[in-house]
Amino acid sequence: MRHSSSIEDYLEAIMLLADGEEKVTVTRISQAMGVKKPSVTSAVTRLVENGLAKHEKYGEIHLTGQGRKIARDVYKRHQALKRFLIDILAVKEEVASEDACRMEHYLSSMSLERLDKFIEYVMECPQGKPLWLQGFNYYLVHGKRNPEYMAVCSPRCGNAPGDTENSRNKELD
């Protein structure tokens, strides 16, 4: 079952507050999310109805296992999107965070998986920051390719080891 982006936002905010060793209260959620307190009360009621949180009147709010799982998933998507925007597209952090906040609700698990692997592939390159990514930065700044990077783009004219004509993506779907 899929939950609304609003619900996901509340779950995420509650998880982050709880992880920060904070007592999770209506007021704190309200401040963290920039909504009024009655909105929080009613949202929390919705969470409870959906089995995603526990809340006794005037007491603290806690996520259930299910709620926590969803919150973690949302947060994973948030982080993946944000890292991609910042580390690869060189979008400035503030904008990246806002975009991630909005898009985090809509990335499928398949795309998330691929995005995670892509970031890992790029950023954990055992030989440092990939040259092609530096080349992309150059391209962003100067509006054209730097021939010195291009030399490395595809030395064998696109034929890579073991990559025959149509091997691309064949085993992926």
Next chain:
Amino acid sequence: MRHSSSIEDYLEAIMLLADGEEKVTVTRISQAMGVKKPSVTSAVTRLVENGLAKHEKYGEIHLTGQGRKIARDVYKRHQALKRFLIDILAVKEEVASEDACRMEHYLSSMSLERLDKFIEYVMECPQGKPLWLQGFNYYLVHGKRNPEYMAVCSPRCGNAPGDTENSRNKELD
């Protein structure tokens, strides 16, 4: 001013129908979007109220200049996201399209610009499909890096021409 994702969806659908030389009617929009006709009538009313479309009773629906502009922007975001997912992350088309449909409403203009440039940089590499991307495909399939691709990852250990310690992203923000 920002419009809701629902409004953007209607604009996009109307534009695509119109581009397809079709008469844009309530019924066609309804079919194209998978919503009932009264929903379309009321959505179109909202479009008209916002100056995004024209519609005389029982007649055809046309976008205004403003409406068309927004529709085009949405569609650009859609295409950029979809191309990225398919061509770079190797997500299968069906999933990519769905993801793009949902995320297209939430990508900032800054991120779109960067994403477009990134795709251009990668896909229009003058020497063919970049080796590193082929390496990523290998990584997806086999779960590990192919040493033959790695040799090309960053030959000079991360020091690229003219790339001194902190030049990264400096001129970008």
Next chain:
DNA sequence: CCTTTTTGTTAGGCTGATCTAACAATTATG
């Protein structure tokens, strides 16, 4: 041209998500 079919609109209901205003419970403090 009259009737049937298709198309479009109106009316009215529901849900999620927000808000303000007013009130109730809890906590802090002199």
Next chain:
DNA sequence: CATAATTGTTAGATCAGCCTAACAAAAAGG
């Protein structure tokens, strides 16, 4: 501990966006 301040809830409104049912207008076809 009594009162003030803070915190939380309730009540009630609004809005977008969808739906179904019923009706009205337009188009098609004998």
